[in-house]
Amino acid sequence: MTITNLIDSETLIRLGISAFLGLVIGLERELKRKPVGLKTSLVICIVSCLLTIVSIESAYMFPGDDEVNITMDPLRLAAQIVSGIGFLGAGVILRRGNDTISGLTTAAMIWGAAGIGIAVGAGFYVEAITGVILLIFSVEFMPFLMGLIGPRQLREKELALEFLILNKEGISEVFEKLKSGKMSIKKVRIKDLEGGDQIVQLVITVNFRRKTTDIYADISSINEIKRVKLEEL
Secondary structure: OOHHHHOOHHHHHHHHHHHHHHHHHHHHHHHOOOOOOHHHHHHHHHHHHHHHHHHHHHHHHOOEOOOOEOOOOOOHHHHHHHHHOHHHHHHOOEEOOOOOEEOHHHHHHHHHHHHHHHHHHOOOHHHHHHHHHHHHHHHHHHHHHHHHHOOHHHHEEEEEEEEEEOOHHHHHHHHHHHHHOOOEEEEEEEEEOOOOOEEEEEEEEEEOOOOHHHHHHHHHOOOOEEEEEEEEO
């Protein structure tokens, strides 16, 4: 008897499908240069599938005997995967210096990859494939679609703006110029420096079609502003 006869072909099919679906999810993150990319998604999806298979098979492998009746939950290990994967998700959520949170989508994708692996391991192939298709559509195409036909708030992007202002009396005038340039101000932070100057930190929203370089040029042209720093959130 060869080793291939000892391995259930159904198990190999499930692991292969989970690897392919994990590859699809990982490529989406890899193309965006996110912390969790191809290798991590593959590991999560394949191991989640494997643990689910082990959990199901072991539940029926040890049924007990006439004296002892062993009852096991077939998806007990899978339930632990869902809670345990949260540690990986928490590791990619970052808090930036401007009080903005990043990495939530990547954390959700980690959780999704584990869910896809569990679904394949339990034998729900069509459901898992459909889930990956909807997942990629939601992450890649839905924001673009909402940007075209959605509410105004969904057609805007947020930018973190920081600049030095030499005259505190001119702050209000700078804000008016920003608003006249079709920039909405959401958050304001002003810090006094030792020399009497002020550092102003803002979160502004603009139309998502406007180029960041054009916005930088418009802001830099304001006379009261020096040392502009602009970052897309």
